[in-house]
Amino acid sequence: MSLIRTEQDGAVLTVWLDNPPYNFLTSEIMSALADLLTSLERDDTTRAVILTSAVEDVFVSHYDVAEILAGAEASPVTLTRRSAAAALRTSRAADRIPGGQAALARAGAGGVADLRRYHEVCRRMRDSDKVFVAALNGRTLGGGCELALSCDLRLMADGPYEIGQPEILVGIIPGGGGTQMLTRVLGAARALELCLEGAPITPARAHEIGLVHRLVAPADLMDEARTTAARLARRSPVAVGALKRAVYEGGSESLEKGLHVERTGFLETSSTATAQHAMQLYLAEIREVESSGRDLATFIAERLPRWVEGSVADF
Numbered sequence: 001m002s003l004i005r006t007e008q009d010g011a012v013l014t015v016w017l018d019n020p021p022y023n024f025l026t027s028e029i030m031s032a033l034a035d036l037l038t039s040l041e042r043d044d045t046t047r048a049v050i051l052t053s054a055v056e057d058v059f060v061s062h063y064d065v066a067e068i069l070a071g072a073e074a075s076p077v078t079l080t081r082r083s084a085a086a087a088l089r090t091s092r093a094a095d096r097i098p099g100g101q102a103a104l105a106r107a108g109a110g111g112v113a114d115l116r117r118y119h120e121v122c123r124r125m126r127d128s129d130k131v132f133v134a135a136l137n138g139r140t141l142g143g144g145c146e147l148a149l150s151c152d153l154r155l156m157a158d159g160p161y162e163i164g165q166p167e168i169l170v171g172i173i174p175g176g177g178g179t180q181m182l183t184r185v186l187g188a189a190r191a192l193e194l195c196l197e198g199a200p201i202t203p204a205r206a207h208e209i210g211l212v213h214r215l216v217a218p219a220d221l222m223d224e225a226r227t228t229a230a231r232l233a234r235r236s237p238v239a240v241g242a243l244k245r246a247v248y249e250g251g252s253e254s255l256e257k258g259l260h261v262e263r264t265g266f267l268e269t270s271s272t273a274t275a276q277h278a279m280q281l282y283l284a285e286i287r288e289v290e291s292s293g294r295d296l297a298t299f300i301a302e303r304l305p306r307w308v309e310g311s312v313a314d315f
Helices: 027-041 064-074 081-094 100-104 110-127 141-149 176-187 188-197 203-209 218-232 237-252 255-270 273-292 296-309
Strands: 005-011 012-019 050-055 058-060 131-134 139-141 153-157 215-218
Touching: 005 027, 012 027, 012 064, 012 218, 027 110, 050 058, 058 141, 058 153, 064 110, 100 176, 110 141, 110 237, 131 141, 139 141, 141 176, 141 255, 153 203, 153 218, 176 188, 203 215, 215 218, 237 255, 237 273, 255 273, 273 296
Parallel strands: 012 050, 050 131, 058 139, 131 153, 153 215
Antiparallel strands: 005 012
């Protein structure tokens, strides 16, 4: 039985994580998500993806601790910071050798590859020219919080749920990118507090500090996610990809390097025929307003909501 299922509705793909009763993340689910991302990279029709859960009141409880423990116990030695770094380098090198990862797994290093796959899935979601919307229908802890952070927008049901990074409570740290993504979303101070305390926070608190973008009544969550995804699916995929690079990559660099990423994206998007056609039509509308003596500010205020709900092609 597949642990994820999908539903296509026009340009929006909904992905349901389906591993009851707790919806633990597993290496099998991460492999399925990696395969899905590969198919999406060849898919020009899907423009937005909703990531949600098929389990009531649970988005993801956390990554399967039994898998983490099995990987840790399989290691023949206790790793230091230096030997852990060496293990990661060896795992990367094994990617280039047929059967290399299988050999490492037999040697007790399979958990390293699983960890790298998790990071790779998160990276590919952020690098994608699709918009990813997380619809968090309940408990979102550990790896679930990290998976949500890999999405571009996070909508959460407002209820008696928890979200956070509790890994430190069992003596480990977040391993799916939580420390890095939380720092970029919340800043170092809040990220460190959330990870050090390990105590989950409520959806209301998550919204207050900016961890989630919107709180939604549980019954309305999927409708809100679908409406949001359908609207953002109308955006130019070239512009979406360039914008995500500017924010995710450029925003983590120095200002000089970040501005270079932005300039590159601006030149790329403004050179497309679609964008140039839209700008030409916009200027034609402006000239028509000016020649008729209408107030330009009023025109833009009236027209803007339709632009927001439309697409570049609607100009």
